[in-house]
Amino acid sequence: MAINGCLMSESNTGYFSVLVKSREVITAELPLPEIWLPLSNLDLLLPPIDASIYFIYRKPSSKPDLSFGSAVEILKKSLAKVLVHYYPLAGEMIANSNGEPELLCNNTGVEFIEAHADIELNGLKLHDPDATVQGKLVPAKARGVLCVQVTKLKCGGIVVACTLDHRIADAYSTNMFVAAWAQVARTNSLTFIPNFRRSLLSPRRPAASYDKSLDNMYVPIASLNPQEAMCETSPDQFISRIYHVRAGDMDQLQDLSSTNGTKRTKLEAFSALLWKLIANASDAESCRLGIVVDGRSRLSDSPKSALYGYFGNVLSIPFGEASVKDLKSKPLGWAAKKVNELLGFATNEEHFQGLIDYVEGQRPNPMMTRVYYRGANDGPAIVVSYGRLFDASKIDFGWGLPFLSSGHFPWGGDARYVLLLPSPVGNGDWIVYMHLFRHQLHDIETVEGGILQPLTVQHLTPQEV
Known part of the structure; x- marks a missing residue:
């Protein structure tokens, strides 16, 4: 573990401040050979964006004598151990001779930030990650492919956050890594070893003919008008x-x-x-909905298949388009049937294998999903991700399960993003992260019946019977 200096800095925007006590670079505890790891065809469909996850823990009641300093040392030592197996996370992304991104696994390490927040857990505005999380409890990645921040709350609570280059990992892979890190911190052992075999997602040779509808689902980035390819709306x-x-x-x-x-x-x-709520807030002619689909169960015939231990992206984002008029006027069941139809397009083996073949035929020209692209006459779009495979029940570093776990993904694409997660209380409730336009949120927050309630600490506190 190489120390990269102790930089004192403070973030005091908003209603509480965060003091960065130290920054270090954690490397794998064992020497590792330098390895070039190509991205898979499915990795290549992801733009160069970062995604964050964070886990908030109450003050450890089972270990009242555990100090924050001791917890930090546990996290650093176990991170160095787990990086031996998750060595790509200590590498860096570099363009190859074809201009495609490739992962150089050279053990340059992971930036590890230790911070203190001037607020108690009960004072956190959990519903407002822009004020609570962004720039405070989750780190901005400045180097490599992974950055970690551990923050002490005034009450003794702990926040563990990771920011990761989305091109090398989806939510399933990220959860697999954090669960492995937690297991090593807790038991000093690892029972499940990941694999990085890109051959599991190799194109067919000779390549079979893919479904031509993929031409409507993805688009070459070079063919887009730069002023329309991504959203130009002011971030505020x-x-x-x-x-x-x-x-x-x-x-x-x-x-x-x-x-x-x-x-x-x-x-x-x-x-x-x-979909209906976004349409209600629009005066455009049409509205798009995309849903993130994990392909592991579609490409694998058994939970024991190697693909379930595969670290990387195995995703597709099928989308549907409907007229705003229909979405406003037709019943919920009609829209749900449309959702079922768009999912049916991608929830099969042939779709994913065809997608792999499709990207192979386009290389080295980068592609992007069309739902992200805003044409001159296109209306609003939203992408929904279901965190069914994001399992916080395994993220115990030795001081209990998280009080709250969530993603934070304020990316700059034109399509807005929603993440749906089961509540950590385990009572069947749901937690929903949304990154939308301000005017869209107005309609969503005032939906009849008050289905969506701003998240509070009380929502995550089990009620006594």
């Missing part, structure tokens, strides 16, 4: 919020979206509601 037009949805309200929403004897999933029901 965007806002991030976290909401709480009661289990009973979600069940009722699911019932309302299920028609003609066909039961819709909670993901389909909630996505349909969002």
Whole structure:
């Protein structure tokens, strides 16, 4: 572990301040050979953006004598151990001779930040990550592919946050890494070893003909008008919020979206509601909805398959488009049926294998999903991610399970982003992270019935019977 100096700095914008006590670079505890790791064809579909996750813990009650300094040392030592197995996370992204990003696994290390926040857990405005999380509790990555920040709260609580280059990992992979890190911190051992075999996502040779609808789903970046390819709206037009949805309200929403004897999933029901709400806030002609689909279960015939231990992106983002007029006037069940249809396009093996073949035929020209692209006459778009595979029940570093875990993804694309997560209370409630335009949130917050409630500490405190 090489120390990179102790930089004292303070963030005092908003309603509390954060003091950075130290910055270090943590490297794998064992010497590692330098390895070039190419990105898979599915990795290459991700733009160069960072995504953050964070875990908030109450003051450890099971270990009252555990100091914050001791917790930090546990985290640093276990990170050095787990990086032996997750060695790409200690590397850096470099363009190869074809101009494509490639991962150089050279053990340059992971920046590790120790910070103190001048606020107690009960004082955190959990519903407002722009004021609470952004620039305070989650770090901005300045080097490498991973950055970690550990923050002490005044009450003795601890926040562990990671910011990661999305091109090398999806939510499943990120959760796998953090769970492994927690296991090493807790037990000093690791029972599940990841694999980085890019051959698991190799194109077919000779490449089979792919579904031509992929031409409508993805688009070469070079073909886009730079002024229309990504959103040019001022960043202050965007806002991030976290909401709480009661289990009973979600069940009722699911019932309302299920028609003609066909039961819709909670993901389909909630996505349909969002689609209609976004349309209600628009005067455009059409509105797009994309949903993130994990391909591991589609490309693997057994949970024991090597792909379940694969670290990288195995994602597709199918999307549908509907007229704003229809979304406003037609019932929820109609929108839910449209959601089911767009998911059906991507929830099969042939879709993912065809997508891999499709990217191979386009290389080295970079592609992007069309739902991110705003044409001159395109209306609003929203991408929904369901955190079913994001399992916080394994993120125990030795002082208990997190009080709250969430993603933070205020990216700059034109499509807005929503993350749906089960509540850590385990009572069937839901936590919803949203990054939308300000005017869109107005309609969402005033939806009839008050389904979406700003998240508070009380929502995450189990009620005594």
